[in-house]
Amino acid sequence: MTTSRLRIEALTVGYNHGAVVRGLDITVDPGEVVALLGANGAGKTTTLRTISGLLSARSGSITLDGKDLARLSASGRARAGIAHVPEGRGNFFGLSVAEHLRLRARGERPNVDLVYQYFPRLAGFANRPAGLLSGGEQQMLAIGRALARRPKLLLVDELSLGLAPLVVAELLPVIRQYADESGCGVVLVEQHVQLALATADRAYVLSHGEIVLHDRGERLRHDRDLLMSSYFGEGHRATADGPARPADAS
Numbered sequence: 407m408t409t410s411r412l413r414i415e416a417l418t419v420g421y422n423h424g425a426v427v428r429g430l431d432i433t434v435d436p437g438e439v440v441a442l443l444g445a446n447g448a449g450k451t452t453t454l455r456t457i458s459g460l461l462s463a464r465s466g467s468i469t470l471d472g473k474d475l476a477r478l479s480a481s482g483r484a485r486a487g488i489a490h491v492p493e494g495r496g497n498f499f500g501l502s503v504a505e506h507l508r509l510r511a512r513g514e515r516p517n518v519d520l521v522y523q524y525f526p527r528l529a530g531f532a533n534r535p536a537g538l539l540s541g542g543e544q545q546m547l548a549i550g551r552a553l554a555r556r557p558k559l560l561l562v563d564e565l566s567l568g569l570a571p572l573v574v575a576e577l578l579p580v581i582r583q584y585a586d587e588s589g590c591g592v593v594l595v596e597q598h599v600q601l602a603l604a605t606a607d608r609a610y611v612l613s614h615g616e617i618v619l620h621d622r623g624e625r626l627r628h629d630r631d632l633l634m635s636s637y638f639g640e641g642h643r644a645t646a647d648g649p650a651r652p653a654d655a656s
């Protein structure tokens with residue numbers, strides 16, 4: 407049995423008012439792109455922030471290549487190979503593209519050439535301040551900064567925020583290509599569901615903090631009713647082999 411790049415088991419996370427993610431089981435293999443879908447407030451961002459160590463789990467476990475992350479801080483997890491592109495991108499308005507890519511974190515030596523290889527357009531804007539880039543270019547920069555660290559696991563939160571679908575359709579294949587070529591595992595939180603499913607190998611749907619559906623991306627892409635009812639309906643349960651049917655259809 408191969409070791410999963412990421413394995414989450416029975417994860418429960420919450421805030422002061424209570425648990426918002428409950429009993430989550432998720433795996434990502436090396437080179438696999440996995441979409442984490444669900445309506446607003448379902449717990450997707452909370453899950454990503456817990457994987458990268460920004461939030462603490464109440465219970466459950468998270469392993470990276472079989473290694474338990476419980477004792478690692480967010481910095482330790484970054485050093486272990488987790489890169490998190492947050493919602494809102496996290497760029498600095500006045501710093502140029504080249505300056506962003508040269509930023510050293512934790513003594514790492516970022517691979518700037520690799521970024522320009524995946525996003526050639528950024529090379530043409532090397533000296534332009536990030537604040538003057540288009541939304542799509544800013545997102546390229548945010549993803550590029552993560553790729554420069556050659557991550558083993560890439561977490562991308564709402565890449566499409568404020569972007570036209572055409573731009574998203576240009577960015578997602580780059581993430582796919584990086585995963586294929588490097589063996590990096592990817593967790594993609596995305597509201598552009600059809601675009602995410604066209605990119606992802608598998609997808610999990612979260613509803614109110616629990617997984618209600620899990621299947622291959624391709625299958626979910628072609629079963630719109632099942633997907634929609636997992637967002638809005640009741641009566642689904644995730645299974646290891648695929649989704650259960652809605653209770654009223656079994």
Ligand SMILES: Nc1ncnc2c1ncn2[C@@H]1O[C@H](COP(=O)(O)OP(=O)(O)OP(=O)(O)O)[C@@H](O)[C@H]1O
Nearest residue numbers: 421422423426444445446447448449450451452453
């Ligand atoms: N810092 C916080 N303190 C308290 N509650 C929070 C905090 N962050 C998120 N929540 C709550 O936790 C729940 C899950 O939020 P989360 O941001 O993980 O959802 P999401 O699926 O990413 O939603 P969206 O698609 O809208 O970003 C929501 O009810 C939200 O209001």
